[in-house]
Amino acid sequence: MARIGLHNLRHSYTGGGQRDEDWALKQMDVEWEDGGAYALLGPSGCGKTTLLNIISGLIEPTEGRVTLDGSDVTDTPTDQRNIAQVFQFPVVYDTMTVYDNLAFPLRNRGVSELNVDARVKEIAAMLDLEAMLTRRASGLTADGKQKISLGRGLVRSDVNVIMFDEPLTVIDPHLKWILRSKLKELHQRVGTTMIYVTHDQTEALTFADKVVVMHEGTVVQIGTPVELFERPQHTFVGHFIGSPGMNVLSGYLEKGRAKFGGKTVARVSAGSAPDPAERIEIGVRPEFVKFSRSGVPVRVTKVSDAGRFQVVETMHEDQLIRLLVPDGESIPSENANLTFDPEFTHVYAGGWAVT
Amino acid sequence: MTTKRENQKAWLFVLPVVLLVAFNALVPLMTVVNYSVQETFGNNVFFWEGVKWFEQVLHSDRFHAALGRQFAFTFMILAIEVPLGIAIALTMPRSGPWVSVCLVLMALPLLIPWNVVGAMWNIFALPETGLLGKAINSLGINYNFTQQPVAAWLTTVLMDVWHWTSLVVLLAYAGLCSIPDAYYQAAKIDGAGPWAVFRHIQLPKMKRVLTIAILLRFMDSFMIYTEPFVLTGGGPGNTTTFLSIDLVKIALGQFDLGPAAAMSLIYFLIVLLTCWVFYTLMMRNEEA
Numbered sequence: 001m002a003r004i005g006l007h008n009l010r011h012s013y014t015g016g017g018q019r020d021e022d023w024a025l026k027q028m029d030v031e032w033e034d035g036g037a038y039a040l041l042g043p044s045g046c047g048k049t050t051l052l053n054i055i056s057g058l059i060e061p062t063e064g065r066v067t068l069d070g071s072d073v074t075d076t077p078t079d080q081r082n083i084a085q086v087f088q089f090p091v092v093y094d095t096m097t098v099y100d101n102l103a104f105p106l107r108n109r110g111v112s113e114l115n116v117d118a119r120v121k122e123i124a125a126m127l128d129l130e131a132m133l134t135r136r137a138s139g140l141t142a143d144g145k146q147k148i149s150l151g152r153g154l155v156r157s158d159v160n161v162i163m164f165d166e167p168l169t170v171i172d173p174h175l176k177w178i179l180r181s182k183l184k185e186l187h188q189r190v191g192t193t194m195i196y197v198t199h200d201q202t203e204a205l206t207f208a209d210k211v212v213v214m215h216e217g218t219v220v221q222i223g224t225p226v227e228l229f230e231r232p233q234h235t236f237v238g239h240f241i242g243s244p245g246m247n248v249l250s251g252y253l254e255k256g257r258a259k260f261g262g263k264t265v266a267r268v269s270a271g272s273a274p275d276p277a278e279r280i281e282i283g284v285r286p287e288f289v290k291f292s293r294s295g296v297p298v299r300v301t302k303v304s305d306a307g308r309f310q311v312v313e314t315m316h317e318d319q320l321i322r323l324l325v326p327d328g329e330s331i332p333s334e335n336a337n338l339t340f341d342p343e344f345t346h347v348y349a350g351g352w353a354v355t
Numbered sequence: 356m357t358t359k360r361e362n363q364k365a366w367l368f369v370l371p372v373v374l375l376v377a378f379n380a381l382v383p384l385m386t387v388v389n390y391s392v393q394e395t396f397g398n399n400v401f402f403w404e405g406v407k408w409f410e411q412v413l414h415s416d417r418f419h420a421a422l423g424r425q426f427a428f429t430f431m432i433l434a435i436e437v438p439l440g441i442a443i444a445l446t447m448p449r450s451g452p453w454v455s456v457c458l459v460l461m462a463l464p465l466l467i468p469w470n471v472v473g474a475m476w477n478i479f480a481l482p483e484t485g486l487l488g489k490a491i492n493s494l495g496i497n498y499n500f501t502q503q504p505v506a507a508w509l510t511t512v513l514m515d516v517w518h519w520t521s522l523v524v525l526l527a528y529a530g531l532c533s534i535p536d537a538y539y540q541a542a543k544i545d546g547a548g549p550w551a552v553f554r555h556i557q558l559p560k561m562k563r564v565l566t567i568a569i570l571l572r573f574m575d576s577f578m579i580y581t582e583p584f585v586l587t588g589g590g591p592g593n594t595t596t597f598l599s600i601d602l603v604k605i606a607l608g609q610f611d612l613g614p615a616a617a618m619s620l621i622y623f624l625i626v627l628l629t630c631w632v633f634y635t636l637m638m639r640n641e642e643a
Binding site: 053056058077078079083084085087088089091093094095096104105108109149152153 | 535537538540541543544545546547548551555556559560
């Protein structure tokens with residue numbers, strides 16, 4: 001069990017530099033609690049895998065320290081960090097049986113055969129691999145192989161953290177769901193800290209208690225799925241999570257009020273108000289936009305049926321606003337106006353939320 | 356639905372390749388078969404002999420001796436070239452500017468014509484004037500490959516290792532390069548040492564290319580002719596007379612076309628059979 005700390009962490013593959021682009025991971029200060037289920041969510045190339053490899057010790061960070069339970073492990077080699085990792089493509093030792101695969105990490109650490117046997121059987125039972133223990137690992141399907149990879153992590157009693165690097169990429173859709181619930185169940189059972197890297201928001205939101213959203217080498221928000229949905233700290237979180245993503249509209253500030261289309265849509269407390277010269281953006285999710293008698297005047301340009309609701313695209317001048325309307329509700333053809341739920345309408349300056 | 360009339364025109368498209376294969380493979384092979392069952396005294400006069408030549412070859416001590424030398428030679432070079440090739444491939448850099456340098460250096464011996472290799476080693480190993488020969492003799496070891504069977508064997512084997520280990524290196528290196536990084540990372544996390552990584556990751560992943568390497572080296576070395584012919588001419592005596600050298604002696608030296616043809620076919624079948632058995636054994640577990 002372990003609490004993971006990343007202190008003033010930065011990493012560059014090119015040796016660093018003055019420019020922002022030189023850094024694959026920008027300044028990062030994060031503390032992850034023991035026993036949590038975290039997801040690292042972000043598009044490809046945002047630095048998720050780099051961060052994961054730094055925690056596991058496969059990459060040495062250019063700057064900053066990594067701590068496990070408060071003790072500095074930045075210079076500790078991977079095999080002594082008590083970390084397990086499941087990779088995107090299943091890694092199994094082809095020539096060995098499933099049993100030997102699971103036993104491999106223990107045997108390498110000199111555990112006695114008696115204990116190895118007990119642990120392997122216990123983990124095999126947990127992962128429903130009992131029936132295949134004597135089979136050669138190379139003959140298994142992709143999901144079976146991923147279970148073995150996971151099993152090699154679980155089998156060690158000294159493992160503090162299990163990390164998953166997009167582990168379901170090569171799994172068939174219907175098995176993804178099963179494996180994901182299995183992971184969730186295992187987390188509750190073994191209580192190990194788990195970090196799950198993915199670019200799929202569904203995977204992240206269903207697996208994790210807390211989701212860490214990354215964008216261009218920076219952690220933009222750490223929060224529960226509800227927090228990410230209701231209070232995105234960055235316009236990127238708004239875009240990336242939710243389908244369709246948050247509307248980001250350019251507006252302006254007037255005496256502490258954020259205005260859009262001539263109407264006040266949100267308030268900004270005096271203390272945190274940005275420089276009036278700075279361009280502000282207004283973010284509101286399609287779920288929190290409604291047609292009304294008065295409000296921001298718009299033209300309806302497109303309606304698409306998404307099953308239980310309709311996605312309506314409207315234009316205010318040259319700005320696109322999407323909203324969700326429950327199935328069966330009528331959509332005004334002319335003189336339409338929109339109101340934004342003030343509780344869930346946020347103001348952003350330079351991409352970041354202003355409260 | 357109407358049944359379509361079978362279109363026989365397709366045969367025309369196959370015809371060129373049929374002619375080509377017949378011209379360069381089937382006809383020559385059948386000529387050999389033809390010779391192997393008949394006796395001729397020239398002037399295109401043939402007498403049917405049945406399996407007489409085959410019996411003669413199979414019972415000849417000379418053939419047994421050449422076959423024994425051939426297997427010994429092939430076994431020796433495989434036992435050296437395969438482990439050595441793997442070892443060199445493992446030490447080669449996986450990325451960076453040195454990769455191409457290493458690859459070019461490795462490919463060089465493969466580009467040298469076989470008779471040149473034989474001639475080079477002949478000059479290199481001559482006891483009086485050659486660099487290698489002189490160096491060994493100056494160490495106080497009496498070395499003369501033109502007169503000592505052991506020295507002749509060592510030189511021949513060394514020459515083949517020099518010429519062909521590169522092939523194993525290149526194939527093994529290609530196999531190593533195709534292993535994804537995740538395997539090495541997983542092994543690190545699982546606490547595997549260098550030997551375990553080699554035994555459980557690198558070797559299994561190289562299995563296919565090594566199978567090809569061994570097959571190629573087996574076939575090539577089993578049919579080796581030019582290099583030992585130039586280096587030792589099959590001597591001293593006939594201690595380095597391998598099958599192909601013996602075959603040429605019988606066919607072109609003594610002009611015994613019948614026994615030579617029978618021997619060619621037996622030779623061919625041995626190569627074919629060994630390759631098939633080896634390949635089947637190696638690939639048996641592959642699909643499991």
